[in-house]
Amino acid sequence: MRHVLIPLLEQRYGKAVKKRIFTLGERFRELDDYLEAEAARWIRRNVKKTPGRGRQEKKGAFVFRRKTFSALPAVLRVKVLQRSCFDRLGVAPNERLLKAMDGIVLNGGPSASVNAGKGWRLANRYEEVLFVPTGPNGGGIELVLEKKGGITPAQAKRLAAKGDAEAFDAAALALPLAVRPLRAGDRIRPFGAGAGGSARGGEKKVKEILIDRKVPRDDRWGRPVVCDAGGAILWIPGVLRSAHAPVTAETRVTALLRIRSAK
Numbered sequence: 001m002r003h004v005l006i007p008l009l010e011q012r013y014g015k016a017v018k019k020r021i022f023t024l025g026e027r028f029r030e031l032d033d034y035l036e037a038e039a040a041r042w043i044r045r046n047v048k049k050t051p052g053r054g055r056q057e058k059k060g061a062f063v064f065r066r067k068t069f070s071a072l073p074a075v076l077r078v079k080v081l082q083r084s085c086f087d088r089l090g091v092a093p094n095e096r097l098l099k100a101m102d103g104i105v106l107n108g109g110p111s112a113s114v115n116a117g118k119g120w121r122l123a124n125r126y127e128e129v130l131f132v133p134t135g136p137n138g139g140g141i142e143l144v145l146e147k148k149g150g151i152t153p154a155q156a157k158r159l160a161a162k163g164d165a166e167a168f169d170a171a172a173l174a175l176p177l178a179v180r181p182l183r184a185g186d187r188i189r190p191f192g193a194g195a196g197g198s199a200r201g202g203e204k205k206v207k208e209i210l211i212d213r214k215v216p217r218d219d220r221w222g223r224p225v226v227c228d229a230g231g232a233i234l235w236i237p238g239v240l241r242s243a244h245a246p247v248t249a250e251t252r253v254t255a256l257l258r259i260r261s262a263k
Helices: 005-013 016-046 066-070 074-089 095-107 153-161 206-212
Strands: 062-065 113-117 120-125 128-133 141-149 165-169 178-181 224-227 233-236 253-261
Touching: 005 016, 016 074, 062 066, 066 074, 066 095, 066 128, 074 095, 074 113, 074 128, 095 113, 095 120, 153 165, 165 233, 206 233, 224 253
Parallel strands: none
Antiparallel strands: 062 128, 113 120, 120 128, 141 253, 165 253, 178 224, 224 233
16 A cells, blocks of 8 residues: 555645545544444443353353344444454454354344354344354254144144244154255245145245245255155244144144254
8 A cells, every 4th residue: 555556646736635544544543443432332331241041052152132233333233243243252254254253133033143254153032132152063953843732723833823833733743854965956835825834835934934034045955854754844943834734723742843052
């Protein structure tokens, strides 16, 4: 800049351009210092350690409110994420990662997440955002299946509203179940499209559903899905369930499915 670009600009625009550039640079430094101070103040007031309850709230995780963060100007949101990564994770995020994290917090679903690097992951949890350590297993997941009796359709709906569990009619499931990453080209028959779900009719491309739900592009593929023995997708955690094996008034045994981080 000093030895090549500025001399060229002086030749074109005169000697005064050098002073103007230095003045502009000083203003940008002052703005950056101001943003650093505001970000540090916001982090002190709003970013808290988690109490360590539950499998997602692992030791060392910290959390902040999505609504409070989303109300900040875009430039300050990015600075908050950058300082959080620098100071608490030991990560130096590039612009692409900062944009992805900001998009997850603003527009991601209740379980949307993105790798932040060095064994950390940014993850939505309904109205909160967590930075959680993925651990040496790289954030593996496992499926928990629990069979229960006496669950009504209304109770199944309330369980599903939390986003981390789904209820199915155990007698109508084709076992064994499996968890695999979501892939391009996957299709699902959304719940409410009709009974059964085995026919091609009524199916919809998962990509279209994720776009409708405003799931960020970087978080669409690779997220876990639960499939039955025939390979049909039963449930995309945090997004939707299929029309397979719905709980009805005739259901005698309910299969309650949960996805959790593997140990």
